[in-house]
Amino acid sequence: MSVHPISHPLVKHKLGLMRAADISTKSFRELACEVAKLLTYEATQNLEMEPATIEGWNGSPIEVEQIKGKKVTIVPILRAGLGMLDGVTDLIPSARISVVGLYRNEETLEPVPYFEKFVSALDERLAIVIDPMLATGGSMVATLDMLKERGCQQIKVIVLVAAPEGIERVEKAYPDIEIYTASIDERLDENGYIVPGLGDAGDKIFGTR
Ligand SMILES: O=P(O)(O)OC[C@H]1O[C@H](OP(=O)(O)OP(=O)(O)O)[C@H](O)[C@@H]1O
Ligand SMILES: O=c1cc[nH]c(=O)[nH]1
Ligand SMILES: [Mg+2]
8 A cells, every 4th residue: 555645835734724623614625625635636647548639729630648447436435525526527517426435433433324315326436535534444444345246446536634544444454445635643532533633524514512
């Protein structure tokens, strides 16, 4: 597995703003979307291209490059993953969307599934899983299990913040998966929250704090 911490100044600056204790719901939501967009740009850098011939402005045929017919499904993990969705679809507007609903049991920290709706032909698609937080990694591994069970072969993960513990858990279960993140933070605290982290990303995006 490769982990790609994205150190672009815009990503670092915007993520830094998201860490402020007094950030508003509006700002947190806007920044989550903007950082997601920048990470999507990085995560799609090596998509395969193919040449195509089109009619140019003066009627002459011209050679252009197009993204090779790879179908994409974006997979937000509810709830918090929805806060990144608009940023990703801004760059990949024709992507299909699969949804996975999980919440973390506050005592065991294990993921509890409550919803799933996948698009068809997962075996032919690149899946881009999005969630702001990769903490223990339980929610992400559960989502990757669902995708793999349905035949999905190419998967990328985009998270705003990752804990080393979560990266390790995903790496153990799925060594072939690439993770794009705006930051690898220090550690998890005794309640399974990422430090320094962002706090509860779902609560901040939905205003349920
Ligand atoms: O790596 P893990 O230890 O599994 O923790 C990360 C998960 O926790 C958060 O979701 P939460 O359970 O708070 O649900 P929510 O998005 O509905 O707030 C977050 O958005 C991840 O999905
Ligand atoms: O730090 C964390 C860990 C899990 N879920 C969050 O929203 N934040
Ligand atoms: Mg939450």
